[in-house]
Amino acid sequence: METENGTRWLSDEEQRAWRIHLDVSRLLTYQLERDLQPFGLTMNDYEILVNLSESEGHRMRMSDLAAATLQSKSRLSHQITRMENAGLVRRENCESDRRGLYAVLTEDGWETMRKVAPHHVESVRKHFIDLLSPEALEAVHDSLTPIADHLRAQRGRV
Amino acid sequence: METENGTRWLSDEEQRAWRIHLDVSRLLTYQLERDLQPFGLTMNDYEILVNLSESEGHRMRMSDLAAATLQSKSRLSHQITRMENAGLVRRENCESDRRGLYAVLTEDGWETMRKVAPHHVESVRKHFIDLLSPEALEAVHDSLTPIADHLRAQRGRV
């Protein structure tokens, strides 16, 4: 599986596994995005709502939120501005650290979350979870976990 | 695992598997994108180069290319324009169907491909393939395949 210049090319199995992972991840976000559209939300919006909903006080520091959702600060900042305009969240400043800001779920944001969540879960089931046997589910989880760890470690590195 | 309103919420295992898949797919594209940056290419660029390289005559119809790379026609059109400006591909029209266009790899595009491919493969290995045991690789492939099929079937549906 190695050639003159020393490159370890992918075997057929490796190729296939890699391709399928790539395709699924793209097709899946495409589909979930689509299922969310009728509610006027994007996956990004939704994920932020989830994170805030699960946090106490329905609030999170901007940087924590950025880290949790794997977005750049810049991108999150824009994102929150849009959601603020849509009335889903508001910014509140943080008195313990005067540089800091909280993104806080509004009543409207909370309501939206409660309304949309069941549909989104249904969507995730239909297009992913329910297509996996319990064993497959476990296999996927166990296989992917070390990769996630590895990638998170790389994340900040130069 | 079901609640009053009939929603089948995700179990903890399901949650975890789902989250990890999502995270891996994001972290991975982020990382691969990064590894490609020194060569002045994006994953999109690269994927188009691959597709063209593997096609006979180093050419593909725009719509086939769009389908193969899961992009919209519009997006592909812009993408090819950029790559054309970068000298990696050129458009050629198709005499069998006068609406049609081929995207064709230029000599430069081909050279770039040959130069970059080993690094990209190395990157895919380092951040994905080599972190999976052969069994895990097979499990991932087998688990994800039906999902990909399902999603491709949904794809065009209204």
Next chain:
DNA sequence: CTGTAGAAGTTGAATTTCGAACCAATGGAT
């Protein structure tokens, strides 16, 4: 033939994302 629905691609404007530069506040060193 002719008309017309649909396919192939492009275009342009609006939106989103990225990256770098920026400002303000913090927490240690000295």
Next chain:
DNA sequence: ATCCATTGGTTCGAAATTCAACTTCTACAG
């Protein structure tokens, strides 16, 4: 106390993406 390197966040301009409108051509029904 005073630097000053870092952290938290925003902003700006450039690049990428989306969405709808548009043109040209094909295919095929009548």
